[in-house]
Amino acid sequence: MKVLVVDDFSTMRRIVKNLLRDLGFTNISEADDGSTALPMLKEGSFDFVVTDWNMPGMQGIDLLKAIRADAKLSHIPVLLITAEAKKEQIVMAAQAGVNGYIVKPFTAATLNAKLDKIFERLG
Amino acid sequence: MSANTNVHVSLAEAKQLVEYLESGQQDKADELIAEIQNPINSELFAEIGKLTRQLHDSLNNFQLDSRLNDLATADIPDAQERLNYVITRTEEAANKTMDAVESIFPVVDTIQKQIKAVNPLWQKLMHNKLDLAEFKSLCVDIDVLLKTTDKESVRMHDLMTDVLMAQDFQDLTGQVIRKVIDLVREVEDSLIGMLTAFGITTDSNAVRSKPKVGDNLVEGPIVNAAQRDDVVADQDDVDDLLSSLGF
Structure with missing residues (x-):
């Protein structure tokens, strides 16, 4: 399974990559914001996107909307891992079609549980 | 007249x-x-x-009031430098820690693998079901395991010391941030003094204006979640909210 991790902080990308690797995801690419991620998604056959919300350039929520608006990408599950914690924003993400929402700071167990839930639903 | x-x-x-x-x-x-x-x-x-x-x-x-001038031309640029130092030091610390941890992962995995390799014959030995050929094989495996564990535990100890030492940023960044907090307080006092000089009342009980938000309500980490009702407190709150929306 090919995963794209999008976050503007390299340390956070590294944490997420390590956790994902521990859970058996070995094919992981990185992008530092939505506008870098989107062309990568269009070119590569990614199966899953983990993204931050607040990034310079294109934000995670806008990346999510762009993915859902693109017929070739709209099927890709998207997990938001973000410090953004306003109820309004969570509702916004849900309406935009997010598959999971994790607030930072988070634990490995939370990530594991959300991934299980996402892939269980997708079957 | x-x-x-x-x-x-x-x-x-x-x-x-x-x-x-x-x-x-x-x-x-x-x-x-x-x-x-x-x-x-x-x-x-x-x-x-x-x-x-x-x-x-x-x-x-x-x-x-040359202090005002100093604040604007020297202290505030200095504070920017200090905060950049905090970013650099915390990033270095995170990377140093992750370097060490990423080096430890494969070591632990190797030891785990060797234990698994030894375990079936070891169990046989414990139940007195081991023949001589198996015993010789077990001895070789255990020898490898002991040597690996001996060597790698020394390395792990060193790596864990690296993790320990990487935490020294907390002391340094703490001092730097405290200085910036003092500066912010001084700027606040100066601004209040200026407003008072111009006869503008600075009512501290005035309704606090909401924090500035960017596009898509972006605000960053919430530092006062307990005093706010427009934010979630933790992951459970997120999950509850999403399930109430039918997720």
């Missing part, structure tokens, strides 16, 4: 007037006459004079 009917000239004033006239100080004599004729004017002038002096002093103090 009705306006002058109530004018009383004292002896002292008359003497002063004669003195001015004798010494040729016509201006002062005129001034005294005007004052005798209309005392209200002189009070008004005095009041205006006082206000002018106050304004003059305030403006002077304002210009002389």
Whole structure:
């Protein structure tokens, strides 16, 4: 399974990559914001996107909307891992079609549980 | 001449007037006459004079307050540098820690693998079901395991010391951030002083304006979640909210 991790902080990308690797995801690419991620998604056959919300350039929520608006990408599950914690924003993400929402700071167990839930639903 | 009917000239004033006239100080004599004729004017002038002096002093103090100048030209740029230092140091610490942890992962995995390799024959030995050939094989495996564990535990110890030492950023960044907090407090005091000088009230009980948000309500980490009802407190809150929306 090919995963794209999008976050503007390299340390956070590294944490997420390590956790994902521990859970058996070995094919992981990185992008530092939505506008870098989107062309990568269009070119590569990614199966899953983990993204931050607040990034310079294109934000995670806008990346999510762009993915859902693109017929070739709209099927890709998207997990938001973000410090953004306003109820309004969570509702916004849900309406935009997010598959999971994790607030930072988070634990490995939370990530594991959300991934299980996402892939269980997708079957 | 009705306006002058109530004018009383004292002896002292008359003497002063004669003195001015004798010494040729016509201006002062005129001034005294005007004052005798209309005392209200002189009070008004005095009041205006006082206000002018106050304004003059305030403006002077304002210009002389070189601290403000220092704050703007030296301290605030310095604070930016300090905060950048915090970002650099915390990033370094995170990377150093992750370097060490990423080096430890495969070591632990190797030891785990060797234990798994040894375990079936070891169990047989424990139940007295081991033949000689198996025993020899087990001895070789255990020898490998002991040597690996011995060597790698020393390495892990070193790596864990690296993790420990990477935490020294907390002390340094803590000191730097404390200085920036002091600076922010000083700037706040100066701004309040300025507002007060211009007669603008700074009511500390005024309704706190909401924090600035960017596109898509972006605000960053919430530092006062307990005092707010528009944010979630933790992951459970997120999950509850999403399930209430049918997720």
